[in-house]
Amino acid sequence: MGMSSLKLLKYVLFFFNLLFWFCGCCILGFGIYFLIHNNFGVLFHKLPFLTLGNILVVVGSIIMVVAFLGCMGSIKENKCLLMSFFVLLLIILLTEVTLAILLFVYEQKLNTYVAEGLTESIQRYYLDNSTKAAWDSIQSFLHCCGVNQTSDWNGNPPASCPPEQGVKGCYMKTQDWFHSNFLYIGIIIICICMIQVLGMAFALTLNCQIDKTSQAIGL
Secondary structure, eight states: OOHHHHHHHHHHHHHHHHHHHHHHHHHHHHHHHHHHHOSSOOSOTTSTTOOHHHHHHHHHHHHHHHHHHHHHHHHTTOHHHHHHHHHHHHHHHHHHHHHHHHHHHTHHHHHHHHHHHHHHHHTTTTTOHHHHHHHHHHHHHHTOOSSSBGGGGTTOOOTTSOSSTTOBOHHHHHHHHHHHTHHHHHHHHHHHHHHHHHHHHHHHHHHHHHHHHHHHTTO
16 A cells, blocks of 8 residues: 555545544534433433433544544554544444344343333323423424323323324334334444444554554654
């Protein structure tokens, strides 16, 4: 690989990571917005930190840190930053694979846990403003009512429930949407994993080429 190929690889890696860094900034910004305005509240009181705002802040921060390492490592041709970028991408990829396997193996237990958590939060609707905000936002956005059906509200559905008869529960509607779009979700996940693998390959290739270039010029 010549110097021109090295520069091309360096700038491709830099601009791709710069794009992901901006995406991370946007995700972090949305997360902070949701934390400040608390639009979606808390649904699972056993896991009070599991809110949309917190999830977006964590994901956005991780993307920004990894993309920053990739940007600086490539443009500065810094081996330490490039290997840090490689290792973090590898850890993220292995974590995603592990989570996918665990979700597949414990799917039924997870469904039961989520349904029980949502049912418990319904009982706190009139007692906790955060729970009320969460259910009102979700029912209005998804056009659904209750966990599985309107009767989950024990004959006293809130105003955020659609007035029509036979409206599906929010959890059932989410499951139906997931199953009907399973193929597209799978394609998106595979594409994300491929981008991560390509990023790792580019970082490793650039790192090796920096070694060869240094040896060639006698450094």
